[in-house]
Amino acid sequence: MIEFNDVSKLYETDGETIHALDHVSMSIEKGEFVGVTGSSGSGKSTMMHIMGCLDAVTSGVYLLEGQPIENYSENELAEIRNRKIGFIFQNFNLLNRMTIEENVELPLIYRGVRSAERRRLVGEALGQVGLSDRRKHTPNSVSGGQQQRAAIARAIVTDPALILADEPTGNLDSRTGTDIMTLFSELNAAGRTIVLITHDAGVAAQTHRIVRLADGHIEEDSKETKNGAAIF
């Protein structure tokens, strides 16, 4: 489903080369619920950008659903993001001028889905995250937890192969955070592949597999240890 083959990512800053990812290899199967964790600067954001086709690798191969993501044009990458990936961000990243319904509809518009079909899919997605009664509200007028639910609805409305969540509970209080994690578990139970990036060990522990990064390397991958939970 997802495969990193000896992936490296270098950044040049002020003449200094930074190895954000240093020869990383790993794979994630369909239906997995993976937590990527690590301290700041460990390379987890870079990993997410590459997984999300927002950034290209410097060397090595990244395969999404068996397709190597390289040498794609900007527009092709946009299309892959639209069809295969659902993003969820720490600060929700909803467009405040639009209603929740319109926010959820947006990826379908960019995909060119017809209006009637869009309405049906948006209704389904909002139903799954339990936000049907808030569809006409703007993001500013609902709680943080509801905003994140809206963002999740936007991520799943296109039925993507991969859901990428970047610190999804970072801006939420612990109770709402737990609710959101429960929602992720439900989505995963329904067969969705989820990669969740977090620095919070407690949140990571609620996933089924933990990949810990440090200095651009995979320091530990619970899939390769006998007891994943024992790492923490």
Place this chain on the structure above:
Amino acid sequence: MALQSFKIAWKAIAANKMRSFLTMLGIIIGVLALVVLVSLVTSATSAVTDSIESMGNDMLTVAVLDDKGNPIKLKDMDDIAGDESIALTTPILQLNGTAKVGNETYDVSVEGTNSAYFSIEGSELAAGRFLKTADLDNVSHVAVVSYEAAEDAFGIDSAAGARDVVGQTALLNGRKFLVVGVLAEDESIMAAMMSSNAVYIPFTTAERMSDSGSGISQFYAAAKDSESVDRAEQALTEALTSRFRGDEDAFRILNQNTLADTMSDVTNIFALLLGGIAAISLLVGGIGIMNIMLVSVTERTREIGIRKAIGARRAGIMLQFIIEALVICLIGCTIGVAASGGIVTLVSAAMPDMTFSLSGGVIVVAVLFSTAIGLLFGLYPARKAAGMNPIDALRYE
């Protein structure tokens, strides 16, 4: 996709009403200046040219500059204007004069002429009669006065008052004249511009009052219809050339059409000049739009990042911002045209002598120009937005 972009653009404009309006103001003022100025000049032009044409675009004015000691007499006119393309001729002898009514004197322009003059000019009577052939034969001291002159000298204020003027007497350059007719008021723009305090007397009478000797030194000729003007001009040229022994510089023929053409040439240059200045202000408005669009792109960096992350293509983002600039321009243009309509109506109301109307051509130009400005000045900000790196855009605070 375009419909969606339009909706998105509309939301962005509506979200910042004050700023959108101020941005539009540049376009509104530019369109207003363009449409109003050009409309006013065009309306004035057509009023003036209409008025020149109503004086008869089939009319020729002939001035004799040098009669070679052989002045044209009234009886010679039939020979000179014998061509069938010429319907009527009338001699004109202009004298500067004063009219004395009671104890007051007035400056008037005294025109010595004959009955044909009124047919050529298309004059109408308010009261009395025109000049007659008998008046010329008898060298009578009778006068037909223009409505304006009757207003000034006899203080009339209506056509009914004109009847009382007929039968009164006035002293023209010291000679006593009987008023036999008053012309109807001429409401054309040319008459208003030339304020004709004219008094018409028999040509023969004027000839005797003139210091410059006898003979016709100026006459009007009316062609049979507007198509035969050129032929009439040629016929007159030939007749006069032979009379003045081949000297073409002895006389001059002025074609009314040429006058109208010159007039519209001049006003067209005016329209172009004013339109050009207005177009520059539209251009300045366009630069204002680009400026605000650039601010807007920076402000919405994060939004652009989000849109790109969920799959917006370059073209999608570009379209969104270009349509936004275009919508601002076209709303501004619409408001500008509507306001122009209001201003032109006000000007028309303030100047009842003239009719001003919006010129359709300049509205089309304004709409096309605004569209071009929206595209041109929206393009750079839109490219900037579309070229953003989604990762940086998402990180932008």
